[in-house]
Amino acid sequence: MPNTQQAMRRRNLSLVLHAVAAHGPLSRASVAARVGLTRAAVSTLVDELIRDGLLVELGPSRPGTVGRPGSALQLNERGPAGIGAEIGVDHLAVCAVDLGGRVRARTEVASANRDRTVGPALARLAELVRQVAAEAVREGLRPAGLAVAVPGLVARDSSLVVRAPNLGWEGVDVGPALRAALPGLPLTVDNEANLGALAELWRGGHDPAPRDFVHVSAEIGIGAAVVLDGRLLRGTHGFAGELGHVPVRPEGPACACGGRGCLEQYAGEEAVLRASGLSPEQAAAQHPGPGGRIALLAERAADGDRRVRRALDGAGEALGIALAGAVNLLDPRTVVLGGALTPLAPWLLPALERELALRVADPARSGQGAVTVSRLGSDGPLLGAAHSVVQAVLDDPAGLREAAAVTGSGA
Amino acid sequence: MPNTQQAMRRRNLSLVLHAVAAHGPLSRASVAARVGLTRAAVSTLVDELIRDGLLVELGPSRPGTVGRPGSALQLNERGPAGIGAEIGVDHLAVCAVDLGGRVRARTEVASANRDRTVGPALARLAELVRQVAAEAVREGLRPAGLAVAVPGLVARDSSLVVRAPNLGWEGVDVGPALRAALPGLPLTVDNEANLGALAELWRGGHDPAPRDFVHVSAEIGIGAAVVLDGRLLRGTHGFAGELGHVPVRPEGPACACGGRGCLEQYAGEEAVLRASGLSPEQAAAQHPGPGGRIALLAERAADGDRRVRRALDGAGEALGIALAGAVNLLDPRTVVLGGALTPLAPWLLPALERELALRVADPARSGQGAVTVSRLGSDGPLLGAAHSVVQAVLDDPAGLREAAAVTGSGA
Numbered sequence: 040m041p042n043t044q045q046a047m048r049r050r051n052l053s054l055v056l057h058a059v060a061a062h063g064p065l066s067r068a069s070v071a072a073r074v075g076l077t078r079a080a081v082s083t084l085v086d087e088l089i090r091d092g093l094l095v096e097l098g099p100s101r102p103g104t105v106g107r108p109g110s111a112l113q114l115n116e117r118g119p120a121g122i123g124a125e126i127g128v129d130h131l132a133v134c135a136v137d138l139g140g141r142v143r144a145r146t147e148v149a150s151a152n153r154d155r156t157v158g159p160a161l162a163r164l165a166e167l168v169r170q171v172a173a174e175a176v177r178e179g180l181r182p183a184g185l186a187v188a189v190p191g192l193v194a195r196d197s198s199l200v201v202r203a204p205n206l207g208w209e210g211v212d213v214g215p216a217l218r219a220a221l222p223g224l225p226l227t228v229d230n231e232a233n234l235g236a237l238a239e240l241w242r243g244g245h246d247p248a249p250r251d252f253v254h255v256s257a258e259i260g261i262g263a264a265v266v267l268d269g270r271l272l273r274g275t276h277g278f279a280g281e282l283g284h285v286p287v288r289p290e291g292p293a294c295a296c297g298g299r300g301c302l303e304q305y306a307g308e309e310a311v312l313r314a315s316g317l318s319p320e321q322a323a324a325q326h327p328g329p330g331g332r333i334a335l336l337a338e339r340a341a342d343g344d345r346r347v348r349r350a351l352d353g354a355g356e357a358l359g360i361a362l363a364g365a366v367n368l369l370d371p372r373t374v375v376l377g378g379a380l381t382p383l384a385p386w387l388l389p390a391l392e393r394e395l396a397l398r399v400a401d402p403a404r405s406g407q408g409a410v411t412v413s414r415l416g417s418d419g420p421l422l423g424a425a426h427s428v429v430q431a432v433l434d435d436p437a438g439l440r441e442a443a444a445v446t447g448s449g450a
Numbered sequence: 451m452p453n454t455q456q457a458m459r460r461r462n463l464s465l466v467l468h469a470v471a472a473h474g475p476l477s478r479a480s481v482a483a484r485v486g487l488t489r490a491a492v493s494t495l496v497d498e499l500i501r502d503g504l505l506v507e508l509g510p511s512r513p514g515t516v517g518r519p520g521s522a523l524q525l526n527e528r529g530p531a532g533i534g535a536e537i538g539v540d541h542l543a544v545c546a547v548d549l550g551g552r553v554r555a556r557t558e559v560a561s562a563n564r565d566r567t568v569g570p571a572l573a574r575l576a577e578l579v580r581q582v583a584a585e586a587v588r589e590g591l592r593p594a595g596l597a598v599a600v601p602g603l604v605a606r607d608s609s610l611v612v613r614a615p616n617l618g619w620e621g622v623d624v625g626p627a628l629r630a631a632l633p634g635l636p637l638t639v640d641n642e643a644n645l646g647a648l649a650e651l652w653r654g655g656h657d658p659a660p661r662d663f664v665h666v667s668a669e670i671g672i673g674a675a676v677v678l679d680g681r682l683l684r685g686t687h688g689f690a691g692e693l694g695h696v697p698v699r700p701e702g703p704a705c706a707c708g709g710r711g712c713l714e715q716y717a718g719e720e721a722v723l724r725a726s727g728l729s730p731e732q733a734a735a736q737h738p739g740p741g742g743r744i745a746l747l748a749e750r751a752a753d754g755d756r757r758v759r760r761a762l763d764g765a766g767e768a769l770g771i772a773l774a775g776a777v778n779l780l781d782p783r784t785v786v787l788g789g790a791l792t793p794l795a796p797w798l799l800p801a802l803e804r805e806l807a808l809r810v811a812d813p814a815r816s817g818q819g820a821v822t823v824s825r826l827g828s829d830g831p832l833l834g835a836a837h838s839v840v841q842a843v844l845d846d847p848a849g850l851r852e853a854a855a856v857t858g859s860g861a
Binding site: 251263265267272273274275276277278279280281282284285286287288289296297298299301360361363364365367368369370371372394397398399 | 662674676678683684685686687688689690691692693695696697698699700707708709710712771772774775776778779780781782783805808809810
């Protein structure tokens with residue numbers, strides 16, 4: 040019985056909230072026209088959304104203005120907040136965004152999480168989450184949930200990190216430690232490439248945002264997310280998007296995954312450093328802190344270092360070969376290069392686009408515009424995590440009240 | 451305004467029809483319970499479906515039976531028929547299926563369509579369509595539409611064959627010639643791998659049918675279809691599923707598509723014949739008619755011919771490499787080997803499964819059951835074409851009446 044009255048009301052609350060999110064400020068009459076409900080029905084829904092602290096009324100329009108009678112509605116900037124967190128290989132980050140998607144609090148610390156005992160890393164992250172949530176509360180916001188980006192495979196609809204090879208984590212349930220940071224609030228855990236793609240979909244600054252794309256991301260390993268018709272493809276087990284293990288040269292070097300010649304062996308951060316004749320220690324010495332390896336590569340490439348440029352050209356070629364397969368299979372509108380790879384785009388793109396043009400026969404799918412570079416850069420996964428919480432609120436505002444009832448933290 | 455009353459009625463007609471299709475014979479009361487509508491509403495909808503010749507009433511249940519009062523409803527075996535057609539490289543085929551999916555008429559002729567002038571091939575196909583439609587009418591059926599399977603790229607929602615390299619066709623609109631065969635009825639044209647996948651989804655004899663799979667098909671070239679959550683992935687331009695041009699060895703032999711080392715260069719019918727030391731002429735002489743090359747390869751492999759077995763092992767390996775990439779990207783429940791490849795499965799599978807196990811790290815996605823062989827074999831695309839017409843009727847039975855009104859061929 041999917042069409043009960045209550046389900047309909049829940050859906051309509053979301054319709055109204057989405058209309059204001061996308062087009063606000065809007066009068067009640069404009070909302071009614073956009074969502075196709077009566078003015079009376081919309082008023083009841085709006086009252087409920089105002090009571091729950093999701094919408095605010097800007098007051099009657101200024102005297103003398105024409106055409107927008109009544110007071111205008113907009114998203115409450117002091118309403119629910121999405122808390123996003125990121126577990127990187129060499130950093131931890133947390134941010135809070137409001138309903139409109141603006142970042143209202145943020146922190147990032149260097150943290151060598153690789154092969155570190157899991158407990159301390161998660162305890163540190165939980166502490167940062169509490170700090171940022173407290174800052175959001177000081178800003179007048181109410182944390183509505185936490186989403187965490189992880190550079191690895193996460194089992195679908197769970198907080199279980201099945202395998203994050205570049206962290207050295209396997210079968211780690213991050214739920215218990217992180218749930219304690221925001222008791223009673225929903226927690227979701229997802230692959231960093233997936234969340235980066237969601238950030239692209241919502242706030243990438245594209246106009247209009249592409250609804251079918253492959254989003255390539257990197258955090259030492261190489262991941263990808265496939266977005267089809269505006270929805271993230273998760274796969275049967277939640278493991279879709281493992282571009283890093285697509286075979287590029289089947290007889291190539293052995294990979295940690297057990298295969299040979301995987302993309303990661305040609306375009307992963309370590310492979311590129313090695314091919315450039317650089318060591319992780321050099322990178323750490325010259326560019327301490329998160330992102331040091333990428334920064335060193337970008338600096339050397341910009342300086343015209345021929346070995347680094349050759350290494351990046353090889354990485355771009357391998358990316359192009361693997362992505363040609365993906366494009367032939369999926370026929371996406373575009374390929375988006377995001378995450379840590381964005382600073383290297385100038386040296387990766389020529390070979391990448393050359394391979395795509397060679398191997399994707401159809402002119403509509405290669406050539407100009409076949410690849411775009413994300414404007415969010417390495418911020419994508421963190422922002423995507425926070426946005427995913429806000430999106431859940433917009434999709435089901437009534438669910439928020441239920442959560443509040445459980446935690447006793449009502450509006 | 452998506453929820454007008456009329457749209458709701460149309461949707462409910464489809465709900466009722468689908469319930470009977472999936473679970474019939476059913477009483478009106480059982481239908482009402484299944485679809486969550488009142489008994490009265492269901493009765494009105496059922497009356498309309500009976501009037502339109504989609505459902506029939508079996509008469510009151512036998513005296514003495516308990517628990518199923520009233521007469522039982524089932525799909526009309528003398529109702530609408532889906533006409534499916536297939537343009538193969540060396541054959542043409544047409545069939546008619548009833549609402550229940552049973553094949554009620556069928557014809558297949560050898561026809562060397564490769565590089566043949568398009569006109570005569572399409573004229574011959576139109577003639578076969580008329581014959582099979584006439585036979586369906588003699589069986590008491592009413593043709594409801596025509597769907598055509600083509601071994602090539604078809605532009606989304608059109609009858610334009612953009613490129614069918616193995617037919618030598620480029621930019622051919624098959625619409626005008628084929629629409630004339632069944633004037634006034636809807637025509638759809640689709641890639642053969644897509645339609646083969648739909649046949650698998652609906653009538654593959656799996657229990658339960660997989661809803662997320664990659665369906666690999668072959669008709670000289672190699673195609674694939676990606677089914678996600680029970681829906682065919684079409685891609686932005688309608689070109690998704692081009693597995694044949696996924697790079698296997700990037701420096702490999704040049705391909706007609708402009709790329710190098712594409713899967714088709716290792717596992718396509720011609721590549722396998724060549725690697726086996728056999729010629730198309732030998733195949734034609736020893737196994738005249740459609741499917742002769744595959745038949746010759748299967749015969750030799752069964753006889754223990756070592757060169758043929760080695761060639762098939764190499765083809766299986768290349769399929770495994772390309773599919774490992776697809777599985778890493780899409781995380782499907784299973785891979786289905788279908789189309790003309792099925793008779794060769796015993797010799798392709800060992801190497802194919804070995805490569806998948808090596809290159810897909812997650813145990814849930816490789817090993818036992820990672821690949822299944824279609825029970826439909828090379829019939830898949832033709833049956834899928836006919837089923838797709840029936841599916842359109844089940845999805846919108848009211849659309850059928852509108853079409854009838856246009857053609858003047860009402861129930």
